[in-house]
Amino acid sequence: MKLALVVALAGTLCLVWGDALGNTCASFDLPDPEVVDGEGRIIEIERRVLWGESYCKELTLDQLNGKTPKLCVRNENPKDKAPTGCLRLSLRHVDPAMIKELRVGIHPDCSSIPTEVKDKFQRRRNATKLTPGKKMGAIRICFDEIPAASTCCETEQCLVFEAIVEVAGVDTKVTIKDDACSSDEGCPYSIGCPNLINEANKDCVPGCALDIWNGTNSNDLFIVSEDEVNDAYLGLFKGYDVVIGSEGTEIINNEYYGGDGSTLFLKGGNDEVQMGPEEEKIYFGKGDDFAESIADGLQDRIYGGEGVNQAKGTFDIDDILKNMALGQ
Numbered sequence: 001m002k003l004a005l006v007v008a009l010a011g012t013l014c015l016v017w018g019d020a021l022g023n024t025c026a027s028f029d030l031p032d033p034e035v036v037d038g039e040g041r042i043i044e045i046e047r048r049v050l051w052g053e054s055y056c057k058e059l060t061l062d063q064l065n066g067k068t069p070k071l072c073v074r075n076e077n078p079k080d081k082a083p084t085g086c087l088r089l090s091l092r093h094v095d096p097a098m099i100k101e102l103r104v105g106i107h108p109d110c111s112s113i114p115t116e117v118k119d120k121f122q123r124r125r126n127a128t129k130l131t132p133g134k135k136m137g138a139i140r141i142c143f144d145e146i147p148a149a150s151t152c153c154e155t156e157q158c159l160v161f162e163a164i165v166e167v168a169g170v171d172t173k174v175t176i177k178d179d180a181c182s183s184d185e186g187c188p189y190s191i192g193c194p195n196l197i198n199e200a201n202k203d204c205v206p207g208c209a210l211d212i213w214n215g216t217n218s219n220d221l222f223i224v225s226e227d228e229v230n231d232a233y234l235g236l237f238k239g240y241d242v243v244i245g246s247e248g249t250e251i252i253n254n255e256y257y258g259g260d261g262s263t264l265f266l267k268g269g270n271d272e273v274q275m276g277p278e279e280e281k282i283y284f285g286k287g288d289d290f291a292e293s294i295a296d297g298l299q300d301r302i303y304g305g306e307g308v309n310q311a312k313g314t315f316d317i318d319d320i321l322k323n324m325a326l327g328q
């Protein structure tokens with residue numbers, strides 16, 4: 001009886017305590033991962049993970065040295081084959097020496113952003129408080145800082161950003177300039193909870209020197225580690241898929257399946273992508289890379305990076321190709 005009362009009291013206290021402290025995106029359990037791959041084989045996936053959208057937005061700042069300044073949002077580089085749970089926001093084409101202050105916040109809803117600066121922006125960085133040797137080009141925010149009343153898995157949140165940049169000797173407040181954002185500078189920001197696939201999960205036929213990584217028919221996050229000996233062959237299947245590649249070779253097959261889109265960060269190595277009928281963003285790095293496209297009526301973006309890069313197949317007129325030569 002006494003024990004039950006203590007447990008009940010502790011439960012109530014926890015609820016009150018939880019409310020007082022405020023729950024965050026990191027407070028809620030994520031759904032169980034998928035149990036079969038896109039071929040219907042049973043595979044072991046340990047868990048889902050929170051993963052933020054990647055995008056770049058223009059700023060209320062004129063061109064600097066002929067380039068358009070942008071804010072780019074990325075998930076931090078994974079550590080130990082898993083996401084860190086934090087996002088990194090960096091200013092492109094702005095000299096870090098010009099940046100006086102950076103502020104970022106993410107809230108559940110663009111219509112109810114707190115007005116007080118300290119509540120509106122969960123993270124703030126000021127140039128006057130920098131440790132020596134550090135630069136002001138970027139700021140981070142983590143899922144355990146984003147207030148949440150329920151799970152953030154597959155939700156659209158609201159991102160707010162401000163910077164103070166010294167332009168021609170004058171401290172200037174800079175915000176995001178984008179049609180998709182609301183007047184008080186809130187931008188829609190999606191948070192997903194893909195299956196984390198961080199190891200090969202299917203044997204290749206004997207004598208084959210590829211490691212096969214099969215995805216599921218839902219959203220997957222593939223993280224290929226740098227210590228892979230063989231080339232990695234990845235089948236993404238359906239869903240919205242993200243691949244964090246390695247400095248080695250990734251061969252991506254998206255040709256037959258299609259899905260809700262994919263974003264591929266393939267880094268170095270001679271990487272190859274057979275593109276599918278979906279909206280694809282491909283960031284190749286160093287190395288001689290190859291993409292084969294099909295015209296699907298959706299805007300794809302293919303960035304070749306360094307090296308001799310080639311694109312083949314059919315394209316839509318609004319596809320963006322950078323550092324990619326068109327082959328036959």
Ligand SMILES: [Ca+2]
Nearest residue numbers: 216236238239
């Ligand atoms: Ca998938």
Ligand SMILES: [Ca+2]
Nearest residue numbers: 246266268269
């Ligand atoms: Ca690679």
Ligand SMILES: [Ca+2]
Nearest residue numbers: 285304306307
């Ligand atoms: Ca390249």
